[in-house]
Amino acid sequence: MVVDNLMQWFESWTLWEAGSPLLFLIVVVIAGVPIFLLMAVNALVAVYAELKISAFMQDRVGPMGQGPGLHAGKWGLLQTVADALKLLLKEDIIPTLADRKLFIIAPFIIFVTPFIALAALPFNQNLLIADLNIGVFYILAVGSISVIGIIMAGWSSNNKWSLYGAMRSAAQIVSYEIPVALSIVSVIMLTGTLSMQGIISYQDGTTLGILPNWILFNNPFSFIAFFIFFISGVAEVNRTPFDIPEAESELVAGFHTEYSGMRWAFFFLSEYANMLIISGIAAVAFLGGWHSPIPGFLESPGWSLFWFISKIGMLIFIMMWFRWTFPRLRVDQLMNICWKVLLPLALLNIFGVGIWTLLTG
Amino acid sequence: MSKYLHDLWSSVSSSMIGMRITFKHFLRIRKGNVTLQYPEEKWPRPERNIGFEHKDYNVIRSKLHVDMDDCIGCYKCARACPVDCIKIETIKVPKGTDIGITSNDTKKRLLVNRFDIDMTECMYCNLCVYPCPEECIFMTGGPNSSKHPIDYEFSEYNREGLMYRFATATQEEIDRYTDTETPEKPTEKEETE
Numbered sequence: 229m230v231v232d233n234l235m236q237w238f239e240s241w242t243l244w245e246a247g248s249p250l251l252f253l254i255v256v257v258i259a260g261v262p263i264f265l266l267m268a269v270n271a272l273v274a275v276y277a278e279l280k281i282s283a284f285m286q287d288r289v290g291p292m293g294q295g296p297g298l299h300a301g302k303w304g305l306l307q308t309v310a311d312a313l314k315l316l317l318k319e320d321i322i323p324t325l326a327d328r329k330l331f332i333i334a335p336f337i338i339f340v341t342p343f344i345a346l347a348a349l350p351f352n353q354n355l356l357i358a359d360l361n362i363g364v365f366y367i368l369a370v371g372s373i374s375v376i377g378i379i380m381a382g383w384s385s386n387n388k389w390s391l392y393g394a395m396r397s398a399a400q401i402v403s404y405e406i407p408v409a410l411s412i413v414s415v416i417m418l419t420g421t422l423s424m425q426g427i428i429s430y431q432d433g434t435t436l437g438i439l440p441n442w443i444l445f446n447n448p449f450s451f452i453a454f455f456i457f458f459i460s461g462v463a464e465v466n467r468t469p470f471d472i473p474e475a476e477s478e479l480v481a482g483f484h485t486e487y488s489g490m491r492w493a494f495f496f497l498s499e500y501a502n503m504l505i506i507s508g509i510a511a512v513a514f515l516g517g518w519h520s521p522i523p524g525f526l527e528s529p530g531w532s533l534f535w536f537i538s539k540i541g542m543l544i545f546i547m548m549w550f551r552w553t554f555p556r557l558r559v560d561q562l563m564n565i566c567w568k569v570l571l572p573l574a575l576l577n578i579f580g581v582g583i584w585t586l587l588t589g
Numbered sequence: 590m591s592k593y594l595h596d597l598w599s600s601v602s603s604s605m606i607g608m609r610i611t612f613k614h615f616l617r618i619r620k621g622n623v624t625l626q627y628p629e630e631k632w633p634r635p636e637r638n639i640g641f642e643h644k645d646y647n648v649i650r651s652k653l654h655v656d657m658d659d660c661i662g663c664y665k666c667a668r669a670c671p672v673d674c675i676k677i678e679t680i681k682v683p684k685g686t687d688i689g690i691t692s693n694d695t696k697k698r699l700l701v702n703r704f705d706i707d708m709t710e711c712m713y714c715n716l717c718v719y720p721c722p723e724e725c726i727f728m729t730g731g732p733n734s735s736k737h738p739i740d741y742e743f744s745e746y747n748r749e750g751l752m753y754r755f756a757t758a759t760q761e762e763i764d765r766y767t768d769t770e771t772p773e774k775p776t777e778k779e780e781t782e
């Protein structure tokens with residue numbers, strides 16, 4: 229969408245011939261800036277929210293700072309800004325025995341993954357960098373690139389913890405991708421399209437009289453599919469309780485043990501951006517995307533953006549809620565859940581959705 | 590199979606219980622909060638029962654305080670200090686100049702232009718307190734609480750804050766008396782050694 233419009237706008241200048249690669253490059257760079265800003269702002273807000281939510285759940289107050297001087301503003305509102313500044317100013321340490329090239333590239337690969345995935349996430353009717361006809365497939369596909377980055381980071385750090393973390397992470401992401409994909413397949417069977425906007429427009433209107441026609445409420449199987457998707461999504465972005473790749477108490481910080489300063493900040497940015505993407509896909513595929521929860525009520529583009537962001541926010545809140553409730557799973561339990569619970573259930577769901585579509589036409 | 594389903598059910602339901610508990614805590618932060626916003630709020634100090642009456646006991650180890658109005662600059666405290674954390678400098682004032690008397694009616698002859706105690710070094714041994722002829726260096730609180738209320742934490746934002754500078758002589762006074770006489774005599778213990 230945005231890319232197409234920008235292309236047309238630039239082409240109307242007639243400085244470049246249509247479809248010139250240079251023009252395409254310029255448009256892509258322009259379209260990339262808001263994504264980067266989105267990722268940065270998302271990290272700032274989500275980290276602050278996480279600090280506060282974790283604190284509240286543990287009966288603490290989190291960052292406050294009412295003391296003399298500039299102590300992170302009122303209610304610690306500037307805490308994450310201060311953190312970001314600190315990260316920017318920190319020394320960039322590369323271990324002597326690290327594999328320098330891989331060590332330097334790895335954060336960027338991990339950072340690029342959510343970056344390019346965000347390009348296909350529709351924020352409202354028009355706000356979408358590129359409306360791909362294989363949107364969901366694209367996001368899930370590029371999402372797995374981060375495994376390469378994680379393994380690169382773990383391997384190049386030349387550190388046992390990092391390597392363990394990377395291996396665990398690879399095993400985890402590869403396994404949990406399957407239930408994620410299978411639960412999305414059950415959605416695609418209903419909608420008959422892979423395009424994000426197509427999936428969203430399928431969910432227009434109402435169902436059962438009052439409920440919005442979200443896929444979540446479409447049939448009992450897709451209701452379960454949502455939970456399968458969300459749980460495996462949490463596992464795919466390495467959040468607690470599935471955070472064995474970075475298990476603080478066992479592996480220091482897993483694959484990013486040796487990273488510091490800005491490079492570490494890239495891992496951090498992409499972790500929170502990944503949460504955003506998983507929540508975004510969940511919102512698009514199951515919660516009606518940018519549709520208002522009350523069908524036909526406040527559906528203008530501005531409000532659509534608001535609805536979409538609040539759905540994402542709610543899902544991110546649930547992820548944080550998970551994190552501060554559940555202890556970390558053991559490796560065998562993690563694999564158990566994936567292969568013995570989520571995967572059979574997801575297959576069953578596909579079967580169920582198939583029967584359902586056959587019966588209801 | 591039934592065990593599988595039972596396990597599934599019990600893990601889902603127990604997760605729900607856990608999440609309900611954390612959510613309850615999340616909502617009741619105003620009441621359940623345990624954090625003390627330290628510099629603004631403080632724990633109430635418990636009534637102490639140290640096994641004897643305060644008035645019968647003249648030693649308390651808290652924060653040193655010097656009542657500069659009474660100090661005659663005799664260096665006795667600085668010499669007594671085992672870790673040399675009291676730094677005093679004085680200026681001799683010309684004969685006949687009145688720079689006040691102490692509450693023990695001792696005439697002051699030395700202008701104390703520096704009286705620093707480095708509380709990061711002090712080990713609270715109280716040895717500086719006993720030799721003072723004017724009883725003007727003392728630990729706050731306890732038997733001295735009439736002279737100075739107790740301050741049991743004296744936390745500071747930076748280390749410089751723990752250099753207590755008690756000298757009250759103004760620059761103008763210092764200038765006035767430095768011109769007249771050869772003012773300096775080797776003051777601190779470490780310099781004499």
Ligand code: SF4
Nearest residue numbers: 670711712714715717
């Ligand atoms: S209490 Fe002891 S260590 Fe502290 S200043 Fe007095 S003599 Fe020195």
Ligand code: SF4
Nearest residue numbers: 660661663664666721
């Ligand atoms: S012993 Fe007392 S009077 Fe003498 S210098 Fe120390 S504080 Fe002042």
